[in-house]
Amino acid sequence: MKAVGIIVEYNPFHNGHWHHLQETKAKTAADCLIAVMSGNFLQRGEPAIVSKWARTKMALAAGVDIVIELPYVFAVQAAEQFAHGAVRLLDALGCQELCFGSESGDIAAFLTAAKTWFQHKEKFDSLVRSELARGQSFPKANAEAWRQLDSDALDLSKPNNVLGFAYVKAIWQNKLAIVPRTIPRLAAGYHDESFSHSSIASATSLRKVLRQTGQLERIAAYIPSTTAEQLQQYRLTYGRWHDWEAYFPLLKYRLLTSSEEDLRRIAGVEEGIEYRLKQKIVSAETFATFIAATKTKRYTWTRLQRLCVHVLTNFTKEEQNKAAAPTYIRLLGMNETGRRYLQQVKKELALPLIAKAAKLNGDPLYEQEKRATAVYTAAFPEPLYSAALKEEYATAPIYFSGMERK
Amino acid sequence: MKAVGIIVEYNPFHNGHWHHLQETKAKTAADCLIAVMSGNFLQRGEPAIVSKWARTKMALAAGVDIVIELPYVFAVQAAEQFAHGAVRLLDALGCQELCFGSESGDIAAFLTAAKTWFQHKEKFDSLVRSELARGQSFPKANAEAWRQLDSDALDLSKPNNVLGFAYVKAIWQNKLAIVPRTIPRLAAGYHDESFSHSSIASATSLRKVLRQTGQLERIAAYIPSTTAEQLQQYRLTYGRWHDWEAYFPLLKYRLLTSSEEDLRRIAGVEEGIEYRLKQKIVSAETFATFIAATKTKRYTWTRLQRLCVHVLTNFTKEEQNKAAAPTYIRLLGMNETGRRYLQQVKKELALPLIAKAAKLNGDPLYEQEKRATAVYTAAFPEPLYSAALKEEYATAPIYFSGMERK
Numbered sequence: 001m002k003a004v005g006i007i008v009e010y011n012p013f014h015n016g017h018w019h020h021l022q023e024t025k026a027k028t029a030a031d032c033l034i035a036v037m038s039g040n041f042l043q044r045g046e047p048a049i050v051s052k053w054a055r056t057k058m059a060l061a062a063g064v065d066i067v068i069e070l071p072y073v074f075a076v077q078a079a080e081q082f083a084h085g086a087v088r089l090l091d092a093l094g095c096q097e098l099c100f101g102s103e104s105g106d107i108a109a110f111l112t113a114a115k116t117w118f119q120h121k122e123k124f125d126s127l128v129r130s131e132l133a134r135g136q137s138f139p140k141a142n143a144e145a146w147r148q149l150d151s152d153a154l155d156l157s158k159p160n161n162v163l164g165f166a167y168v169k170a171i172w173q174n175k176l177a178i179v180p181r182t183i184p185r186l187a188a189g190y191h192d193e194s195f196s197h198s199s200i201a202s203a204t205s206l207r208k209v210l211r212q213t214g215q216l217e218r219i220a221a222y223i224p225s226t227t228a229e230q231l232q233q234y235r236l237t238y239g240r241w242h243d244w245e246a247y248f249p250l251l252k253y254r255l256l257t258s259s260e261e262d263l264r265r266i267a268g269v270e271e272g273i274e275y276r277l278k279q280k281i282v283s284a285e286t287f288a289t290f291i292a293a294t295k296t297k298r299y300t301w302t303r304l305q306r307l308c309v310h311v312l313t314n315f316t317k318e319e320q321n322k323a324a325a326p327t328y329i330r331l332l333g334m335n336e337t338g339r340r341y342l343q344q345v346k347k348e349l350a351l352p353l354i355a356k357a358a359k360l361n362g363d364p365l366y367e368q369e370k371r372a373t374a375v376y377t378a379a380f381p382e383p384l385y386s387a388a389l390k391e392e393y394a395t396a397p398i399y400f401s402g403m404e405r406k
Numbered sequence: 407m408k409a410v411g412i413i414v415e416y417n418p419f420h421n422g423h424w425h426h427l428q429e430t431k432a433k434t435a436a437d438c439l440i441a442v443m444s445g446n447f448l449q450r451g452e453p454a455i456v457s458k459w460a461r462t463k464m465a466l467a468a469g470v471d472i473v474i475e476l477p478y479v480f481a482v483q484a485a486e487q488f489a490h491g492a493v494r495l496l497d498a499l500g501c502q503e504l505c506f507g508s509e510s511g512d513i514a515a516f517l518t519a520a521k522t523w524f525q526h527k528e529k530f531d532s533l534v535r536s537e538l539a540r541g542q543s544f545p546k547a548n549a550e551a552w553r554q555l556d557s558d559a560l561d562l563s564k565p566n567n568v569l570g571f572a573y574v575k576a577i578w579q580n581k582l583a584i585v586p587r588t589i590p591r592l593a594a595g596y597h598d599e600s601f602s603h604s605s606i607a608s609a610t611s612l613r614k615v616l617r618q619t620g621q622l623e624r625i626a627a628y629i630p631s632t633t634a635e636q637l638q639q640y641r642l643t644y645g646r647w648h649d650w651e652a653y654f655p656l657l658k659y660r661l662l663t664s665s666e667e668d669l670r671r672i673a674g675v676e677e678g679i680e681y682r683l684k685q686k687i688v689s690a691e692t693f694a695t696f697i698a699a700t701k702t703k704r705y706t707w708t709r710l711q712r713l714c715v716h717v718l719t720n721f722t723k724e725e726q727n728k729a730a731a732p733t734y735i736r737l738l739g740m741n742e743t744g745r746r747y748l749q750q751v752k753k754e755l756a757l758p759l760i761a762k763a764a765k766l767n768g769d770p771l772y773e774q775e776k777r778a779t780a781v782y783t784a785a786f787p788e789p790l791y792s793a794a795l796k797e798e799y800a801t802a803p804i805y806f807s808g809m810e811r812k
Contacts, residue, residue: 248788249784249787249788249791250656250659252780252784252791253656253780253781253784256776256777256780256781256795257718257719257720257777257780257781258720259720259773262720282792282795282796283792283796284792285788285789285791285792286788312663313663314663314664314665314668367665370662371662371663374658374659374662374663375659375662375663378655378658378659381655382654382655382691382692383691385655385658385691386688386689386690386691389662389688390688390689
């Protein structure tokens with residue numbers, strides 16, 4: 001069986017993701033489609049709108065055969081570390097290809113860019129450093145260094161090109177036998193907050209509508225029915241969807257009761273930002289106003305969000321430095337095809353395949369996952385908090401036996 | 407002017423406290439009555455039912471002339487450290503006498519007991535150690551060691567005798583020129599949870615009635631009208647009174663996101679209790695069930711409560727060890743008599759007298775006070791949280807010009 005990997009967040013799963021799945025299947029002739037998915041918190045430093053379990057159901061219903069979890073220590077990271085964890089996991093599960101969506105849509109451009117990068121790595125790094133020294137943010141410093149290398153192969157001001165580029169580099173750096181492929185993304189840009197296409201809208205814009213109106217029917221045209229059902233069911237069960245504001249009281253409490261020394265131990269706290277965080281939090285009444293007041297040219301909104309997730313989950317530099325590579329493959333869900341595939345490869349896997357998370361107690365990556373879940377579920381009042389917390393340890397992988405949407 | 411000190415928590419101020427004030431004035435012929443009062447969190451490891459400001463108003467209305475704050479680092483401690491901080495502050499403000507309520511009511515008994523203790527200190531300590539080694543709690547080990555010393559001067563199974571004994575020892579150990587006096591407490595025992603006297607009830611029993619019924623009129627017979635007004639006003643302004651359950655979500659979040667190593671840095675975390683805390687918190691839905699599930703013969707309810715306040719406020723062993731003695735006198739309120747007294751003594755004070763807390767920024771004792779306030783006010787939703795937090799820094803000492811209750 002030919003396994004093909006995809007790297008996803010599904011926050012929530014929408015028609016653009018559906019398109020990506022169909023194109024991936026058509027282009028790769030995959031027998032088994034494996035998604036590595038972020039868990040409670042996402043790459044840009046935000047809580048997922050619904051739990052990993054609900055999002056796994058969305059993925060399986062749309063035709064993904066296996067969903068595994070990208071551990072927190074890789075998920076809530078800049079592109080390079082995110083890509084590193086994701087491709088290592090797909091490789092560990094035996095994927096022959098990786099198929100990602102990008103603004104470019106041309107894999108040759110990524111390969112050319114990656115070659116340029118490897119050839120001029122030292123010059124590139126020194127250009128980045130000098131841009132950083134001029135006070136630029138990491139993304140801007142990277143883009144500018146890239147421009148100065150005079151490579152027009154790939155537009156690295158586009159967020160999905162940046163991620164795709166990181167995937168290709170990570171495959172090469174890890175010397176993995178995974179063939180990268182890319183599919184052009186439809187219409188909507190990742191960050192677009194307005195609807196611009198009749199059935200395709202970015203996850204960002206969908207979440208914004210839900211946050212502002214609370215009305216599922218407002219986004220119905222842009223999501224499969226399973227996503228609507230899962231979002232509906234989740235709100236019925238847990239009383240809410242998740243956004244940063246739900247965690248702001250915890251963040252404020254944590255920052256106010258942490259010393260500067262405590263904060264310096266947290267991953268991503270550099271260059272004295274701890275003083276600014278402690279200063280700005282005192283009178284901030286919402287997360288949005290807090291980040292707006294705190295951000296600088298150097299500390300972008302996304303970087304601050306990610307850092308704040310690390311503060312909330314008490315994720316330290318020491319823990320980050322120790323997280324060199326995935327230590328397990330955590331299965332979140334599968335269908336019959338996925339089950340057969342796992343049956344076939346399970347004896348050759350490079351990492352332990354884990355169905356019951358309780359077996360992972362003591363694994364440093366999973367200990368951080370538990371903390372992330374403890375934060376994520378703290379958005380619920382008791383007794384829901386305790387119940388949701390228990391699901392982290394006790395939920396068996398979801399087996400999807402339903403008909404796939406045609 | 408003759409200044410006399412009292413050591414109080416007023417949680418809330420009730421008729422028993424009123425009686426203590428009248429007796430103190432009658433017995434000592436004080437010109438100025440100075441109360442050193444716990445702030446946000448109290449000696450037994452509980453949040454105060456209302457803020458230090460509201461409780462200061464209760465005290466001033468009842469005839470206390472000056473109210474100063476006992477810093478967190480002394481307030482949330484076992485009797486010895488609590489007494490140490492309190493008598494040092496009263497001495498720093500020039501008090502000639504200390505007058506405390508006790509079950510015994512006989513100062514000679516305290517002096518005899520203190521003499522016995524100083525004479526047999528080593529034997530006493532070794533008896534305590536051997537009781538602790540047998541698995542007893544600190545209070546039980548102390549009481550048993552005392553019994554074995556064969557001193558029947560003072561019944562140290564009574565909580566106010568224990569505190570009074572600690573005051574006398576602290577005065578002697580610090581070689582202070584303060585004369586200790588005691589007044590017999592009326593009827594109700596400190597821990598009594600039921601009403602047993604027509605107008606006197608313990609603060610514990612009053613809080614219990616308020617917690618269970620929310621009805622102020624149910625306790626009206628046991629409190630001065632000012633207490634009723636302050637409690638009423640506080641609930642109108644802030645929407646609630648404070649109890650441990652309000653902080654349980656924060657405690658659960660903090661414990662679940664702290665490593666065992668983090669917890670071992672917290673004051674009061676000894677003997678591996680960190681493992682038990684992390685184990686029991688997972689399925690605990692209330693503070694009461696959590697403590698009930700966690701407590702042992704060695705870790706009493708009060709000790710655990712105190713430890714949990716330290717976890718909440720991130721108060722470390724290192725910070726505790728550095729807190730040798732008060733570094734400032736923080737004025738919470740005064741009346742005209744108090745103002746005149748301070749005018750008279752202010753140039754001779756051994757410690758800086760602080761009216762505006764913002765001046766204390768950077769003082770380690772006050773930094774911990776700010777953290778305690780950040781936790782205490784976290785019981786409010788925004789924008790009240792930010793507003794209440796600001797009061798900690800910005801509130802001027804209360805000047806009480808009203809008529810004292812006769």
